[in-house]
Amino acid sequence: MFRSVRLLATNSLSVTARNTFLTNEYKCINAWKTQVNHPIISKVNIGEFYATLDQNYSSKGVISAIDVDIFANAVKDPMYLEELKDLLHKLRLSAETGKTLESTHHATVRNYMEFGNIQDLVDILKDPINYGIFLDFYAANLLLNKLIKSASYEMAANVASLIMLQEDYSNDITCALCQYACYKLFTENKFLTPQQQNEVDKNKKVEEIKIRIKYLRNPYNDDHFDIDDIKVLSGKTLAWISKQFEDNTSNNLQILGWLYYKNYDKLLSLVQQLSSNSSFKVYREVIDCLKSETTEDIKDEMDKAMTLLGNVEIIEGKMEEPIKNLVENAINRCQNKDILFQEKIFKEWEIVREKEFQNQIERLSRIKRVQSIEEKQKQLQTEEQKLWFFENEEKIDLQIEEKEQMEDKTQIKSKTQDKSDEDYIPPEILPKKK
Numbered sequence: 295m296f297r298s299v300r301l302l303a304t305n306s307l308s309v310t311a312r313n314t315f316l317t318n319e320y321k322c323i324n325a326w327k328t329q330v331n332h333p334i335i336s337k338v339n340i341g342e343f344y345a346t347l348d349q350n351y352s353s354k355g356v357i358s359a360i361d362v363d364i365f366a367n368a369v370k371d372p373m374y375l376e377e378l379k380d381l382l383h384k385l386r387l388s389a390e391t392g393k394t395l396e397s398t399h400h401a402t403v404r405n406y407m408e409f410g411n412i413q414d415l416v417d418i419l420k421d422p423i424n425y426g427i428f429l430d431f432y433a434a435n436l437l438l439n440k441l442i443k444s445a446s447y448e449m450a451a452n453v454a455s456l457i458m459l460q461e462d463y464s465n466d467i468t469c470a471l472c473q474y475a476c477y478k479l480f481t482e483n484k485f486l487t488p489q490q491q492n493e494v495d496k497n498k499k500v501e502e503i504k505i506r507i508k509y510l511r512n513p514y515n516d517d518h519f520d521i522d523d524i525k526v527l528s529g530k531t532l533a534w535i536s537k538q539f540e541d542n543t544s545n546n547l548q549i550l551g552w553l554y555y556k557n558y559d560k561l562l563s564l565v566q567q568l569s570s571n572s573s574f575k576v577y578r579e580v581i582d583c584l585k586s587e588t589t590e591d592i593k594d595e596m597d598k599a600m601t602l603l604g605n606v607e608i609i610e611g612k613m614e615e616p617i618k619n620l621v622e623n624a625i626n627r628c629q630n631k632d633i634l635f636q637e638k639i640f641k642e643w644e645i646v647r648e649k650e651f652q653n654q655i656e657r658l659s660r661i662k663r664v665q666s667i668e669e670k671q672k673q674l675q676t677e678e679q680k681l682w683f684f685e686n687e688e689k690i691d692l693q694i695e696e697k698e699q700m701e702d703k704t705q706i707k708s709k710t711q712d713k714s715d716e717d718y719i720p721p722e723i724l725p726k727k728k
Contacts, residue, residue, distance in 0.1 A: 315442065317473065320625075326404065326640065328640070329640040330368070335364055335367045335368045338365075340363065340370075341374075343364075344365065348380075357390060358393075359398070359650075361654075362382065362394070362651075363401070363647060364647070365381055365396075367404045367647075375405065375414070377417065378405065381426060385426070386424055395646060395650065396430070396646075397427070399428055403415065403427070404436075404438060405438055409429065412437075412446065412449060413449065429456055429457065429463065429676070431468045431632075432639075434468050435468055435471060437453055438450055439470070439553055441453065442471065442478070445482070448457060448483060450478070451475050451476050452527075453475070457472055461534075464625060465628065468622040470620045470624040473535055473536060473544070476531050477617055478614075479612070480525075480583075492617025501666040528554065529552070532547055532548070542574060543616040544620070545568055546576060547613070547617070549568075553584060553587055561599060562595050564598045565598075569605060569606055574606060576603050576607070576609070577608070578611075579613055580613075584600060585604075601706045643709075670727055
């Protein structure tokens with residue numbers, strides 16, 4: 295639940311407020327500690343374990359998903375986060391990447407959050423091609439809560455955009471936190487207005503550098519994974535997530551989303567639909583945003599939208615408190631269910647890890663047995679040649695003779711090639727007749 299704690303000094307009028315959404319119970323700290331204190335994990339000497347995994351990968355190019363999972367869950371010191379990042383990258387490049395355990399994703403997020411390396415974590419999450427770490431709704435809630443609490447709204451909006459890109463809106467807490475993160479990004483970050491951006495672009499000196507390239511790739515943007523503008527990306531996130539709900543606050547947020555996503559057709563269509571709904575009320579804040587984002591290119595669409603909204607009742611207050619209420623209500627509805635589900639998942643992860651660990655032991659044991667059998671077969675063949683040498687003497691002589699003939703042929707061939715190179719006379723090039 296969202297809580298606002300105010301501490302009043304006896305001889306001062308200053309007020310200190312601390313905001314947080316999720317309770318400590320939601321973090322399931324005890325259940326997590328039980329999960330990572332499993333014998334498979336607690337007995338690991340993490341330094342030696344990393345050295346072994348790194349050596350195996352360097353010499354054989356082999357790494358297993360269960361080993362990376364054990365390492366991720368065994369990290370208890372920030373000095374091993376770089377090693378974890380390295381192992382995640384190596385696993386992603388291997389054929390084992392498809393076998394990555396769910397607990398690996400969660401443990402990675404937990405570790406980076408616990409040790410305060412949030413920017414590194416966001417960078418890893420935004421680079422799934424190289425690291426392959428994805429958020430489940432529970433880890434996303436913990437991360438969003440931490441970022442919002444620290445007022446890191448740009449990083450929070452980046453995390454929210456990952457939820458949008460995964461297109462999984464099944465958890466109400468996740469959706470509400472994403473809405474709040476994107477809203478705070480637009481209200482707290484001072485983005486340039488379109489007019490200001492045009493002035494900056496005009497005054498910007500562009501230095502042309504021409505380089506030779508093998509081929510020219512046609513420009514392509516899928517308008518989803520290829521969006522790199524945080525303002526546009528957060529707008530799409532706000533629009534798509536708010537579209538899942540029908541309350542008045544979400545409808546206002548959806549208008550803002552389509553506006554910053556620059557999808558003005560969807561914006562106008564939504565305004566037309568909402569203006570005919572007698573229960574819809576628009577916030578003054580939304581109208582102000584529409585005015586500030588209006589340019590000559592989209593003036594017609596904005597004028598139509600403003601005309602339609604002129605017939606709708608206006609709410610003068612800010613949207614922040616109603617959005618906080620959305621988060622509070624979502625937490626009240628889902629918190630206990632999420633906690634029970636996550637505690638159950640932790641136990642299931644222990645069972646899966648134990649099973650995969652035993653499977654790996656059996657697989658390695660089977661490989662060793664096969665290698666041992668092959669070595670014994672070679673030894674028996676050698677012994678057989680020694681014991682039956684005189685009976686197979688003629689056969690062995692023939693094999694030796696064939697090998698010698700093959701060697702002679704290769705030597706003759708190389709000599710003739712060398713000689714032909716020495717005797718080569720380049721053709722005489724005569725001038726062209728006029």
